[in-house]
Amino acid sequence: MTVLIQNMLHEIEQLPDYEVFGRVTGVSGMLVEVGGAHGALSVGDRCALIARTGRRVPCEVVGFRAGCALLMAFTALEGIGLGCRAEVTESQPAIYPHPAWLGRVIDAFGEPVDGKGPLPKGDVPYAVRATPPSAHLRGRVKGKVDLGVRALNTFLTCCRGQRMGIFSGSGVGKSSLLAMMARHTRLDATVVGLIGERGREAREFLEDDLGPDGLARSVVVCATSDESPLMRRQAAHTAMAVAEFFRDTGRDILVLMDSITRFAMAQREISLSAGEPPASKGYTPSVFAELPKLLERAGPGAGGVGSITGLFTVLVEGDDMNEPISDAVRGILDGHVVLDRAIAERGRYPAINVLRSVSRTMPACNSVEENALVGRARRLMATYEDMAELIRLGAYRTGSNPEVDEAVHYSAPLEQFLAQAKTEATDLAAGYAALEQILSH
Numbered sequence: 001m002t003v004l005i006q007n008m009l010h011e012i013e014q015l016p017d018y019e020v021f022g023r024v025t026g027v028s029g030m031l032v033e034v035g036g037a038h039g040a041l042s043v044g045d046r047c048a049l050i051a052r053t054g055r056r057v058p059c060e061v062v063g064f065r066a067g068c069a070l071l072m073a074f075t076a077l078e079g080i081g082l083g084c085r086a087e088v089t090e091s092q093p094a095i096y097p098h099p100a101w102l103g104r105v106i107d108a109f110g111e112p113v114d115g116k117g118p119l120p121k122g123d124v125p126y127a128v129r130a131t132p133p134s135a136h137l138r139g140r141v142k143g144k145v146d147l148g149v150r151a152l153n154t155f156l157t158c159c160r161g162q163r164m165g166i167f168s169g170s171g172v173g174k175s176s177l178l179a180m181m182a183r184h185t186r187l188d189a190t191v192v193g194l195i196g197e198r199g200r201e202a203r204e205f206l207e208d209d210l211g212p213d214g215l216a217r218s219v220v221v222c223a224t225s226d227e228s229p230l231m232r233r234q235a236a237h238t239a240m241a242v243a244e245f246f247r248d249t250g251r252d253i254l255v256l257m258d259s260i261t262r263f264a265m266a267q268r269e270i271s272l273s274a275g276e277p278p279a280s281k282g283y284t285p286s287v288f289a290e291l292p293k294l295l296e297r298a299g300p301g302a303g304g305v306g307s308i309t310g311l312f313t314v315l316v317e318g319d320d321m322n323e324p325i326s327d328a329v330r331g332i333l334d335g336h337v338v339l340d341r342a343i344a345e346r347g348r349y350p351a352i353n354v355l356r357s358v359s360r361t362m363p364a365c366n367s368v369e370e371n372a373l374v375g376r377a378r379r380l381m382a383t384y385e386d387m388a389e390l391i392r393l394g395a396y397r398t399g400s401n402p403e404v405d406e407a408v409h410y411s412a413p414l415e416q417f418l419a420q421a422k423t424e425a426t427d428l429a430a431g432y433a434a435l436e437q438i439l440s441h
């Protein structure tokens, strides 16, 4: 009860001293035109349309045209007609995170959606669309993160404050890999953003993958595919804002986001509706401007206080790694993990193609011995891959090249090393030890 009263007081404090409103002058598709208040509005502002039934429809200003503001709604537009009132509510949308949000599932507005009652609100507003700390103020990425996945811990070591992408076509295991990390990673807290995925998947993720223990140290921000593009886009930003709150308390945070592609698609829907012309593959220029604004929010905190390590999944359409979104995201992040359909079809999960993946910060955070060990394993795998076709065809004769013989010798144990069941966790030390063990035989 006290939480409710506190929240009410909080809402009252937020009320503006005076009210500005306009009127709906047109509705087309998902877009609402509002006249009369454009002097008080700018892009990104929050408004509420008052439907004829009295229902309030939250909206965001997405553009201006011919003297009118263009708004998009977060929820359905039923009941909105010409002349309906449009109240200006917030100019810098913010959420008020609180430590008690751990263990809860929230929507893009920071409201609980798990049926576990109201959420307490913190005192400090966190802008939903905050700008990332400037590069000069930020600490450097340092210290390894134990992701609990052998293949990543050894070959693609991730450091605190690093941002990595997980790339693959559909059904190759991105979400499953993310789920493994959600369960096995040992950092101070996890923020999971489920953006635009199927409702069934969100449920399965919470109940089967995360489980009660995982959920207890996580905040899950969820906007499923049936929700409006504004909800999906904002949910991604809300997840980052929650992570920033926990980072500012000096903690090391893991952000897992599934998926960045759905975030980009939401931005595409929004900007196409607002009349922006498409550029590459139907994606508008603003999609490519929005991506770094979201992804750059992960990273080390200013002054070395706390960090946000980010892992983001990217759906690669038609397994074409050069399609525009993958290409753009790969350029922004500090590393990419490529999942390979051919490997998944062989039945080896997680289907990470180590040779095509890279962690840009890894060489600097590893010891000389670790780099040497991983480098040797990589060379063996590369040699095997070059010859794999010939070996399979039986065209390679053992003994003709000692290097290839060595690669063949180690290929089965290395494959076995890379395979890992979803429920199995291994830590950093165990991963290196197992790799060393394999290569010393």
Ligand SMILES: Nc1ncnc2c1ncn2[C@@H]1O[C@H](COP(=O)(O)OP(=O)(O)O)[C@@H](O)[C@H]1O
Pocket (backbone or CB within 6 Å): 168, 169, 170, 171, 172, 173, 174, 175, 176, 177, 349, 350, 420, 421, 422
């Ligand atoms: N570690 C794993 N062990 C066994 N099967 C897996 C594993 N990872 C993925 N799979 C299989 O791959 C399927 C698709 O995985 P999913 O993570 O949903 O792919 P994506 O998110 O890339 O579309 C799963 O339903 C499961 O059958």
Ligand SMILES: [Mg+2]
Pocket (backbone or CB within 6 Å): 174, 175, 176, 258
């Ligand atoms: Mg998925």
